Amino acid sequence: MEDLPEKLNQEILFQGLGDFGISTATSSYAPIGFGDYHWHITGDDGQRWFVTVSDLEHKEHCGQGAAAALRGLRRAMDTAVHLSEQDGLGFVVAPRTTADGSSLVRLDPRYALAVFPHVDGRPGEFGQKLTDQEQDQVLELLAKLHSRTPPETTPHTDLEPPGLRGVHTALTELSGTWTGGPFSEPARELLAGHEATVRRRLSEFAELAARVRGRGAPLVVTHGEPHPGNLILGGDGYLLVDWDTVGLAVPERDLSLLSGDPAALARYTELTGHTPDREALALYRLRWSLLDVAEFVEWFRGEHRRTSDTEAAWQGFADTLDHLHSDATS
Incomplete structure (x- = not known):
């Protein structure tokens, strides 16, 4: 921050x-x-x-x-x-x-x-594109992590993103006035402009979640956010930081942040024998965006001030809604 x-x-x-x-x-x-x-x-x-x-x-x-x-x-x-x-x-x-x-x-x-x-090393950046070789190195880490017996302390993860109910509530209150702070009304107007997309993606999420849950796939220890921004390249390879999102989930929770295509995750399949489920990958990639929407909606509906962090959050909210729209129509 x-x-x-x-x-x-x-x-x-x-x-x-x-x-x-x-x-x-x-x-x-x-x-x-x-x-x-x-x-x-x-x-x-x-x-x-x-x-x-x-x-x-x-x-x-x-x-x-x-x-x-x-x-x-x-x-x-x-x-x-x-x-x-x-x-x-x-x-x-x-x-x-x-x-x-x-x-x-x-x-x-x-x-x-x-x-x-x-930790000495070269930190990655969120959104950074990994080479095929670098991605395979991360997949090797995840294969090791997912193979471990979960410690008793490992949290259970909820498939439904925290705050998603708040998005549903916000969608029913778009005709009113949001008064939490300087970004409240602009956020309401921005969400109203993307209402159809958000409702469609919420419905898609619910359908995907029902199908993935129904398969009863085994749960493993997942990091939750193994994107380049949480990687540091040290002398002996990659290190993973920011473990506050660790939790029990299907492997695709982690794998989805590397690719939505099972073929691009072949190194993981080679090491574990598990072929990533395409729908589970799609589910978690969509979940990531909806989680962002939920956090931004809560932020801008609540009390806030104009700061460098809220400025960055505003841009993130706009970008996320644009991504949800473009990804749905591609």
């Missing part, structure tokens, strides 16, 4: 780092990513860390409400720790734990802190 978190006292942040045994020598805010807040920290021993603060009031994929989101986020971080330390998956960039083994520290009722080791 570009903006600093609202009403977070940085002294509380440094106190939280103390729970991880880190005494801060230098710190700098890292305005990267979208959703969480990050800092680069150097301890007084010279060790470098990448610190993430999560806003539990806006962490719906981990749970509805701050208390549930904290439980879900803790389970996700504990799962990453298990995959890294117990299963020996070296590509899992897992959080540091406190002296009592906790992977997460709650800073206050709204915010929670996780601490990750600094």
